[in-house]
Amino acid sequence: MANTPDYSWPPEDKRKVIGTSPQRLDGPQKSSGRAKYSSDMNPKGMLFGLYLTSPYAYARLKSIDTGEAERSPGVRAVHVAAKAGTEMPWQGFEIAAVAADTEEQARDAVRKIKVEYEVLPHLVKDDDLAKAGTRARQGGETVTGDPDQAMKDAEVVSEGQYGFAVVTHCCLEPHGQVVQWVPGNDPSGANDHVTVWPSTQNVSGYAGSLGTNIKVPATNIKVRMDYIGGGFGSKFTPDAWGVVGANLSKQAGGRPVKLYLERSTELMIAGNRPSAYGKITVAGKKDGTITAWTYQGWGSGGFTPVPPPDQPYIFTRVPNSRRNRTGIALNGGSQRAWRAPGNQAASFLTCCAIEDFAHKAGKDPLEVFKLNAQYAPEARVDTYRFQLDKAAELAEWKTLWHPRGEGGGGTVKRGMGIGVAAWNGLGHASQCRAVINTDGSVSIEIDSQDLGTGTKTIITQVAAETFGLALNQVKLVIGNNDLPPDGGSGGSTTVGGVSTSTRKATVNALDKLFAAVAPDLGATPDQLEAVDAHIRVKGSPNKSLTWVAACRKLTSSISEMGTYNGRQQDTAGLATGGAAGAQIADVSVDTETGIVKMNRYVAVQDCGMVINPRLAESQVYGAVIMGISTALFEERIMDQETGKYLNPDMEFYKLAGIADIGNIVVHMDIRPENDKRGVIGLGEPPAVPICAAVSNAVANAIGVRVPQIPLTPDRVLAALERRNA
Amino acid sequence: MSSKKDPELPVQPKSGFSRRGFIRGVGIGSGVLGTTGLLPKEAAAAPGAAVVGPGPVAMTLTINGKPVNLTAEPRVTLLDAMRNYLDLTGAKRVCDRGTCGACTVLINGKSVYSCTTLAIDAQGKKIETIEGLPVNNPVSAAFVNHDGQQCGYCTPGFVMAAHGFLREHPNPTEADVEHGLCGNLCRCGTYMGVRKAVVEAAKGMKGGSNG
Structure with missing residues (x-):
């Protein structure tokens, strides 16, 4: 047994559990309301925490007086987060928090905190670069080839400006936690104990981060999370509220404190997808070949200026280009990773500019995208062409597409548009422990989290496959920092990480079991296999032991680790990165009301080996629906006059509803060459191109580009008015 | 928390602000609210009516x-x-x-x-x-069956709204479901499964208990 075990996935025709679609294992708990999210925890003696936040876009805190709040009924602790002199560069900035016996008392107390502000000049809008003044930070210029000459030589030149709104994560479970900090008898904090139920995408990273901030060793911090109500990239750290909540608990003598952001605060400070604007010129030949690209891009990720992503997206080998990017310091909450960070904006800018170029050249954009796929990374050129054709077939492109503006004779115009996506998503570092007990029971232990992606189900499927057991014979424990550590769930890295570590741990454990029972079966360990809850000799099915009988021969339980360090060269072929996708939107636009209606949306997605097709499809549906929501409805609306965020609530920060999404067709590109690549994460890749595809479809329908998303009726009507002027 | 001891006779706050006072103030001072029929029951009942709160x-x-x-x-x-x-x-x-x-x-x-x-x-x-519903009630089971949930935070609300909807629309189409459940929002994007789940749940509930 000195050789490295064979961890590779079973060949397709031997898989019994992988590739099947059992229901998500925690489905009944969730759909019956029995699932306890962190925000549902009500430990004994719990206090309710609440923040006071800054009402101004930009202000300096002159003074704060918490005396009356401290004396308010029911108040057990008041924590000042922003001391006098603090600059507060966005509305919603955390000033102080109180903890009280009831939530109502906490509300009353927060109102009694007296704060004097010195209001500072603000900038809250960035759609016009010329108005950014000193808030703009030039990011320098990048030149490839000779763009000036290529522009002169071009047969077709297309220019456009495109804008991409700030949208917020709007996780339905707000950011926050229930936390209990029980002080010990050592002033250094060495004997303090903290128990925290966070809403986090990174359970195993939580204790170290919180511990550093509150000076309690991570060994004394218990982190527990069974369910999380959405993250989408915004919930990776304990955040300021984790630290403030803990401090409130300590101040209150160790009573647990529930501190979750109110919806308005959530929408102001708990993360957003940054804006991106671009003036883009695309030049090329009459046949649709692009030869040059210029880009002046700007945008904002909040007070720290972050420039928008580079251009062009995917088609990075366009031979001649000039790109300038500028970040703008805005008085708005900070950006956070938002489901394929950077890629959505990049895809939107690129795909809109290509569609406009195709129109200018008088070509079918499908052909122009395929032709210019020559500029995609070499290994992906054929994949994009295949996927574009597949998407076109499913969307009935050849029948339904028409040149721009010829969307029918009535007032409702139909149109179609294309978007393309890329994402890496290699697995994150992950450790898993597989335990086989002498009674045949099996547990898999891994400090991961299931964001609703189906991680629990996937891990269990992988273990059941290795052991030849049914799903209900495998007990899975996650979301508990006593378990082996697993990375944060971001960047579509979870499935690659957990499936690799789980496969390795279960193969290692099974090898131990084989070694233990081989003599009884008159075979060598390498002659054994685990199938249908039996350990049997390959080729001799009658020489077998039931799983339980085999385990009873153990003198002690088997406990084996599987580790994966997150590097491509160490995946043992189980996982990889690099997914591509092509999507087509089919919309109808009412030219009298400006309302855009989704007819059909086709998503073709390359995803490597699929462990659970049903859950994989759900991921794509979800990504597309979220994308439709941002393409048509979502926008953080700021008022430059007052500096106010005008819609920090779910009434006016609009999410797509069940009637807004049309029909969605998902095609998983699971050709054998993709299956062989191993597992690839799927949370982000299909979320990338929706804004592009929908914007292109609307331009195709009404004959003019609506320059900014979301494509709200007022913007659609304004674009029509400009066209008709 | 003195008011907790005697919930029948809540302590009046020192400011003298009360719901009754508020309503009186509206009646006298606001031509907008006073005559629009807002709060009709409270306004009619205000003289001499028992005041509850603001304490527990x-x-x-x-x-x-x-x-x-x-x-x-x-x-x-x-x-x-x-x-x-x-x-x-x-x-x-x-x-x-x-x-x-x-x-x-x-x-x-x-x-x-x-x-x-x-x-x-x-x-x-x-x-x-x-x-109050069994874990395996027809609506919840159908949400599992059609994967009409991801993070699941919106799901209990959807399930209850679906129960209410199905009592009045026992034979819905997917289009009916879109109309009937448009007052619920999901962030993960589970609507494809929700539509199918509610239609299936309706079939499962035929002739049986309504959950």
Whole structure:
């Protein structure tokens, strides 16, 4: 047994559990309301925490007086987060928090905190670069080839400006936690104990981060999370509220404190997808070949200026280009990773500019995208062409597409548009422990989290496959920092990480079991296999032991680790990165009301080996629906006059509803060459191109580009008015 | 918390502000509100009517067929009463202003946003929450079967809204479901599964109990 075990996935025709679609294992708990999210925890003696936040876009805190709040009924602790002199560069900035016996008392107390502000000049809008003044930070210029000459030589030149709104994560479970900090008898904090139920995408990273901030060793911090109500990239750290909540608990003598952001605060400070604007010129030949690209891009990720992503997206080998990017310091909450960070904006800018170029050249954009796929990374050129054709077939492109503006004779115009996506998503570092007990029971232990992606189900499927057991014979424990550590769930890295570590741990454990029972079966360990809850000799099915009988021969339980360090060269072929996708939107636009209606949306997605097709499809549906929501409805609306965020609530920060999404067709590109690549994460890749595809479809329908998303009726009507002027 | 000791006779706040005072003020000072029929019951009842609050008062709610007692301020919503006072956490607080439906319960058989219903006003009414349904009720089971949930935070609200909807529309099409459940929002994007789940649940409930 000195050789490295064979961890590779079973060949397709031997898989019994992988590739099947059992229901998500925690489905009944969730759909019956029995699932306890962190925000549902009500430990004994719990206090309710609440923040006071800054009402101004930009202000300096002159003074704060918490005396009356401290004396308010029911108040057990008041924590000042922003001391006098603090600059507060966005509305919603955390000033102080109180903890009280009831939530109502906490509300009353927060109102009694007296704060004097010195209001500072603000900038809250960035759609016009010329108005950014000193808030703009030039990011320098990048030149490839000779763009000036290529522009002169071009047969077709297309220019456009495109804008991409700030949208917020709007996780339905707000950011926050229930936390209990029980002080010990050592002033250094060495004997303090903290128990925290966070809403986090990174359970195993939580204790170290919180511990550093509150000076309690991570060994004394218990982190527990069974369910999380959405993250989408915004919930990776304990955040300021984790630290403030803990401090409130300590101040209150160790009573647990529930501190979750109110919806308005959530929408102001708990993360957003940054804006991106671009003036883009695309030049090329009459046949649709692009030869040059210029880009002046700007945008904002909040007070720290972050420039928008580079251009062009995917088609990075366009031979001649000039790109300038500028970040703008805005008085708005900070950006956070938002489901394929950077890629959505990049895809939107690129795909809109290509569609406009195709129109200018008088070509079918499908052909122009395929032709210019020559500029995609070499290994992906054929994949994009295949996927574009597949998407076109499913969307009935050849029948339904028409040149721009010829969307029918009535007032409702139909149109179609294309978007393309890329994402890496290699697995994150992950450790898993597989335990086989002498009674045949099996547990898999891994400090991961299931964001609703189906991680629990996937891990269990992988273990059941290795052991030849049914799903209900495998007990899975996650979301508990006593378990082996697993990375944060971001960047579509979870499935690659957990499936690799789980496969390795279960193969290692099974090898131990084989070694233990081989003599009884008159075979060598390498002659054994685990199938249908039996350990049997390959080729001799009658020489077998039931799983339980085999385990009873153990003198002690088997406990084996599987580790994966997150590097491509160490995946043992189980996982990889690099997914591509092509999507087509089919919309109808009412030219009298400006309302855009989704007819059909086709998503073709390359995803490597699929462990659970049903859950994989759900991921794509979800990504597309979220994308439709941002393409048509979502926008953080700021008022430059007052500096106010005008819609920090779910009434006016609009999410797509069940009637807004049309029909969605998902095609998983699971050709054998993709299956062989191993597992690839799927949370982000299909979320990338929706804004592009929908914007292109609307331009195709009404004959003019609506320059900014979301494509709200007022913007659609304004674009029509400009066209008709 | 002196008022907790004697919920029948809540202590008046020092400011003298009370609901009755507020209503009087509206009647005298505001031509806009005073004549529009807003708060008609309270306005009519104001002279001599018992004032409740603002301190905690004893209430009895009938939840899932059982009387439940709690002491809470009159401003406490039904949602907060359930989540903060009764440890009934199936209904979620998401928008807290009657937009998203994550807090949906049934009151006298109708879907209601519990975040915009005062607990004190829900007394004497039949309140049904997701905790009153079996884990495997037809709607919840159909949500599992069609994967109409991801993070699951909106799901209990959807399930309760679907129960309310199906009582009035026992044979819905997917288009009917879109119309009937448009008062609930999901962030993960599970609507494809939800549509199918509700139609299937309707079929499963034919001739049987309504959950």
